[in-house]
Amino acid sequence: MTDAAHPGPARIDVTLARQLVAAQFPRWRDLPLRPVRNGGNDHRVFRLGDDLSVRLPSAAEYVPQVRKEQAWLPRLAPAVRLPIPTVEGVGEPSPLFPAPWSVYGWLPGAPASVAPVDDAGGFAADLAAFLAELGEADPTDAPGPGPHSAFRGGPLEHWDDEMSDLLLRVHGRERDLAAGIWRDALAAPFTGSPRWFHGDVSLNNLLVRDGRLAAVIDFGCSGAGDPACDTVFRWTSPDAVARAQFHRDHAVDDATWARGRGWALWKGLIMITNKPPGQAEFARQVLERLFSE
Incomplete structure (x- = not known):
């Protein structure tokens, strides 16, 4: 076997x-x-x-x-x-x-997708601090981007052909906006040294206890490479205060935010046709935030 x-x-x-x-x-x-x-x-x-x-x-x-x-x-x-x-x-x-x-x-706690958070700004600040610490972990011999991470941490160009099809899931002005976001992401390549990334900073993987961020789970998509995929909380969080605080506290450059926006767009367009309850609605909200910037 x-x-x-x-x-x-x-x-x-x-x-x-x-x-x-x-x-x-x-x-x-x-x-x-x-x-x-x-x-x-x-x-x-x-x-x-x-x-x-x-x-x-x-x-x-x-x-x-x-x-x-x-x-x-x-x-x-x-x-x-x-x-x-x-x-x-x-x-x-x-x-x-x-x-x-x-x-x-x-690990005790409930996913942030269902658990109430007492201080949205504090939650986002704690998440930004966690990602900064993770990014400083020693990347020696760490797994690079590949199928295990859905190529998170690697160049967005890997998904360029798929994106051509995904763009057909939106229409009119939204398709133009989405195409522009993707072009901007491709035009901001990662040039730094590999850093550890989590790879799936979704609300389901952030545990809340006593109203605060208590743990981070599911490192299945983790690896060392471009950490831009971990910026998606800026668009996936349902709380405007949390999104703004994360943007302030997560100390990355404009190029990283641009690539992160591309990752959020890619996943949002994938999920917009999902059948499980709530996933398509969630994806629509993420896309609207991306398009409104």
Whole structure:
């Protein structure tokens, strides 16, 4: 069996997760196990007892993210003050599930997509500080942009052909504005040294506890390269105060903001036709913010 193998998302359920834990981590076999709401699309997450979680890749393209997280999360943790996932168990491929998987420590809190924030400006400032700390982590031997990160951290040109099709999802003046945003992003290439980036700074990956940013999760798209993809909070946050504070506190140059705007446009155009409840509406709001600048 190889790490590229995968049984398909239909197999991933509580029964499978319980069988895997019992087979490879018998000390935890009697702990209650239940699925996590908003556990993500790329990986399925189950809470194991009070203090652990089980995380399984949902398709073959996400399998490389597992080994990356297992190797790098312990090395990144000392670089940042906010908690990030801790690897408590390394699940190996088996006849039950022919792909690697992980047991993580459970991080208390609820996603910012559903949890109230007491101080939107403070939340954004804390996020900017976290990204600055992450960017200073040692990038030696770090994974560069590639399929594991959906090429986040690499040149936006990788998605230029796809963008030609995505632009057809908007019309009239909006298409002209979108095309201009994309041209500006391509015209501002990254020329710096590789820096660590998270790769998916979505509200679902920012945990809130007691009204404040408490932890950052899901490093599946992380790597070292151009950190512009981590600026998207400026357009994805629903709170105007948070967006403005993040813009002030996240100390990057105009070229990085331009590329970040391109990343936000790319993802927004992808999501605008998504069927899951709320995703298309969310994408529309992001696009309207991009177009209004």
